[in-house]
Amino acid sequence: MSGFDLIVVGGGPGGSTVSTLVAAQGHRVLLLEKEEFPRYQIGESLLPSTVHGICRLLGVSEALAEAAFMPKRGGTFRWGTSPEPWTFSFAVSEHFSGPTSTAYQVERMKFDKILLDNARTKGVDVREQCSVVDVVEEDGRVVGVVYDDPDGVRHTEHARYVVDASGNKSRIHSRVGGKRYYSEFFKNLAMFGYFEGGKRLPAPNSGNILCAAFSSGWFWYIPLTDTLTSVGAVLRYDAVERVRQDKEQALADLIEECPLIADYLSDARRVTTGPYGEIRIRKDYSYSADKFWRPGMVLIGDAACFIDPVFSSGVHLATYSGLLAARSINSVLSGELDEARCFEEFEARYRKEFSLFHDFLVAFYDMHQDTDSYFWKAKKVTLSSAPALESFVELVGGGASLETGLVDAGSYDGVRKSAFKELKELADRPTGEDGTDRDLFESELVESVMEEGTRIQLHALGAGDDADDVSPVAGGLVPSADGLHWAERG
Ligand code: FAD
Numbered sequence: 001m002s003g004f005d006l007i008v009v010g011g012g013p014g015g016s017t018v019s020t021l022v023a024a025q026g027h028r029v030l031l032l033e034k035e036e037f038p039r040y041q042i043g044e045s046l047l048p049s050t051v052h053g054i055c056r057l058l059g060v061s062e063a064l065a066e067a068a069f070m071p072k073r074g075g076t077f078r079w080g081t082s083p084e085p086w087t088f089s090f091a092v093s094e095h096f097s098g099p100t101s102t103a104y105q106v107e108r109m110k111f112d113k114i115l116l117d118n119a120r121t122k123g124v125d126v127r128e129q130c131s132v133v134d135v136v137e138e139d140g141r142v143v144g145v146v147y148d149d150p151d152g153v154r155h156t157e158h159a160r161y162v163v164d165a166s167g168n169k170s171r172i173h174s175r176v177g178g179k180r181y182y183s184e185f186f187k188n189l190a191m192f193g194y195f196e197g198g199k200r201l202p203a204p205n206s207g208n209i210l211c212a213a214f215s216s217g218w219f220w221y222i223p224l225t226d227t228l229t230s231v232g233a234v235l236r237y238d239a240v241e242r243v244r245q246d247k248e249q250a251l252a253d254l255i256e257e258c259p260l261i262a263d264y265l266s267d268a269r270r271v272t273t274g275p276y277g278e279i280r281i282r283k284d285y286s287y288s289a290d291k292f293w294r295p296g297m298v299l300i301g302d303a304a305c306f307i308d309p310v311f312s313s314g315v316h317l318a319t320y321s322g323l324l325a326a327r328s329i330n331s332v333l334s335g336e337l338d339e340a341r342c343f344e345e346f347e348a349r350y351r352k353e354f355s356l357f358h359d360f361l362v363a364f365y366d367m368h369q370d371t372d373s374y375f376w377k378a379k380k381v382t383l384s385s386a387p388a389l390e391s392f393v394e395l396v397g398g399g400a401s402l403e404t405g406l407v408d409a410g411s412y413d414g415v416r417k418s419a420f421k422e423l424k425e426l427a428d429r430p431t432g433e434d435g436t437d438r439d440l441f442e443s444e445l446v447e448s449v450m451e452e453g454t455r456i457q458l459h460a461l462g463a464g465d466d467a468d469d470v471s472p473v474a475g476g477l478v479p480s481a482d483g484l485h486w487a488e489r490g
Pocket residue numbers: 009010011012013014015032033034035039041042043044045046047130131132133165166167168169170171190232282285300301302303306309312313314315316318
C-alpha cells in the first residue's frame with residue numbers, strides 16, 4: 001500500500017536534512033515543498049555544529065565553501081553591565097580550533113537551496129510548489145498526505161512515515177495530537193530589514209554576529225556579504241502598535257535609540273527592492289509542541305519548537321532534529337528496533353536540546369538588566385513573579401523550569417545554580433586585557449549547551465567517541481557507528 005517509505009513536508013533545513021539522511025540508506029523518500037526555491041527565510045546566523053557536523057554528514061561542505069558565505073568566528077555583544085562590546089569566539093572551545101571552529105552567516109535563499117538540491121541529488125523525489133493540506137490516517141496511524149500540485153490538482157500519497165518540517169506556520173502540526181505552548185518569557189516580536197554599506201567589526205571579527213541591547217530590546221546585526229547586512233530589532237510583544245503603522249519610520253526610530261547600531265549604519269542605505277526590500281515583522285515564534293510524534297508522524301524544526309533568535313539556535317535545532325528523526329526512521333525501516341523505543345529516544349533527546357537552549361537563553365537575557373527600561377524590567381518581573389519561587393536562580397538550580405508547559409524539566413538534569421551564576425559573573429567581569437574578549441566557554445552552562453553540537457561535529461569528522469553519550473531515556477539508545485541509526489549501548 002505504501003508508495004513511499006517517507007514523505008517530508010517542507011524543504012527548509014530540517015526537511016532537507018531528514019530526507020537526505022533517510023534516502024542515503026536506499027529508502028524511497030518524497031519531499032513536498034510549497035514554494036519554488038530560492039525562497040526568502042529569516043535565520044541567517046549559524047552554529048559550527050550545523051556547518052561542520054550536519055552539513056558534512058549531508059555532503060554539502062564543498063558546495064558551502066563554493067558559495068563563499070561570510071565566515072563567523074563567534075559573537076560580539078553589547079550586553080550586560082559593560083558599556084563596551086565584548087566578543088566570544090568558538091575557537092576557544094576545548095575540541096575545536098582551526099577551520100572547524102567557525103560557522104557561517106548565510107543568505108537563507110542560497111543556503112536552503114544548496115541543501116534542497118543536494119537532497120534531490122541524493123535520491124529524494126523533491127516536488128516544489130506542492131502544498132500539503134492534510135495528513136491521511138488509518139486505524140490511528142498517519143499513513144500519508146493530501147497535497148495540491150502547481151496546477152491546483154489535489155493528490156494523495158502514502159508512506160510509512162510523514163515528517164512535518166513545514167515550519168512555524170505548519171498546517172498539519174496539530175495532527176500529531178498535542179498542543180503548542182507559547183513562551184511567556186520570550187513573548188517578543190522582531191522587526192527586520194537589510195542594509196547596504198554598513199560598517200564592519202574590526203578583523204578578525206568582521207564576520208561575527210553583533211547583538212546590542214538597548215532600552216526597547218536588542219538588535220541583531222549580521223554581515224551577510226562585505227556590504228549587505230541583516231538588521232533586526234527584538235521588542236516586547238506589545239510594541240506591535242508602535243511598529244505596525246509606518247514600518248520604515250519605526251525601524252529608523254529604533255536604530256536611533258541604539259547608538260552602537262546607529263553608528264554602524266551611519267553610512268548605510270536600506271535595501272528597498274527585491275527579496276530584501278521589505279521590512280518584515282515576526283511574532284509568536286517562541287513555543288514548543290507538547291508531543292513530537294505519534295505512530296506514523298513526526299514533527300521536526302520549527303514545526304515542533306523554536307526559542308528566541310539571540311544565540312542562533314534555530315537552524316541547529318531544525319537540522320539536529322532532522323538527524324534524530326532520520327536515525328529513528330532508518331532503524332525502524334531496517335527492522336532493527338521497535339518504533340516506540342526509537343521515537344521516544346528522538347523526542348527525549350530533542351527536548352533535552354531545546355530545554356538546554358531555553359534555559360541558557362533565559363540566563364543570557366538575565367545577564368542584561370536595565371531596570372529603567374520597559375523591555376528588560378518586564379523580563380525581570382516575569383521571572384520573579386512566578387509563584388512559589390524565591391528567585392530564578394533557585395528555580396534553575398533546582399532543575400525545574402519557569403515555563404513548565406514549554407520545557408520538560410524531567411527529561412534532563414537541569415542547569416545548575418553554579419553554572420547560571422557563573423554566566424552572570426562572566427558578563428559582569430571587566431573586559432579582557434585586549435579590551436574585548438570574554439570566554440563564554442568558561443561557563444559550564446555554555447559548555448553543556450554546546451556539548452551535543454560538538455559530539456555531532458566529531459561524529460561527522462569520523463572522530464566520534466560515544467562512550468560518554470548518555471541517553472536521557474533510562475536504558476536508552478545510542479547512535480550507531482555511522483551516526484544514521486540507533487543502537488543498543490554495547
Ligand atoms: P523553515 O525554514 O521555515 O522551512 C519550512 C518550509 O516548509 C518552507 O520552505 C515552507 O515553504 C514549507 N512549507 C510550509 N507549509 C507547507 C505546506 N503546507 N506544504 C509544503 N511545504 C510547506 N535561526 C538561526 O539558526 N539563526 C538565526 O540567526 C535565526 N534568526 C531568527 C530570527 C527570527 C526573528 C526568527 C523568527 C527566527 C530566527 N531563526 C534563526 C530561526 C530559523 O528561522 C528557523 O528555526 C529555521 O528556519 C527552521 O527551519 P525549518 O526547516 O524547521 O523550517
